[in-house]
Amino acid sequence: MTNKNIEIIVFGRVQGVGFRYSTKKVADRMNLNGFVQNLRDGSVLIHVNGETSIVDEFVSKIKDSPTSYGRVDNMKITNINEIHDKGFIIK
Numbered sequence: 001m002t003n004k005n006i007e008i009i010v011f012g013r014v015q016g017v018g019f020r021y022s023t024k025k026v027a028d029r030m031n032l033n034g035f036v037q038n039l040r041d042g043s044v045l046i047h048v049n050g051e052t053s054i055v056d057e058f059v060s061k062i063k064d065s066p067t068s069y070g071r072v073d074n075m076k077i078t079n080i081n082e083i084h085d086k087g088f089i090i091k
Contacts, residue, residue, distance in 0.1 A: 005049040007080045010062065012073035014044045020090045022066035027088035030054050034084045037091035049083055 010019075015038050023036045023046060032055065034048035046062070048055055065072045 002052050003049060004052040004055040005080050005083055006047075006055060006059075007078045007082075008046040008048065008059065008062065009039070009076040010044045010046065010072055011042075011075070012065070013069075013071040014065075015042055017069035018067045019044055019065070019070045022070070023062060024088055024090050026058060026061050026066045030058055032058055032088055033086065035089045035091050047080065047082060047084060048088070 020036045020038065023044075027034065027036075027048060030050070032048050032050040034046065036044060036046045039045050048058060050058075059075075059077065063072055063075060
């Protein structure tokens, strides 16, 4: 089992629409670790780590916006070395 640790910056209508809360629900259901937080420029930052195939599935769910009120226009995904192992939190 290989793990994947990534940083995702999500652009679109992702603040003020329940995006962080919905992202946490998806991550919790998939038993992933990391965090989600709003950024000053209106985007959302996500750090997530877990089994590679599950992280890839998580990214697909986020691309479609985990909340019906949000809209994802673009995502920037970067591999990172930072590992989170305390569940998934909202910052």
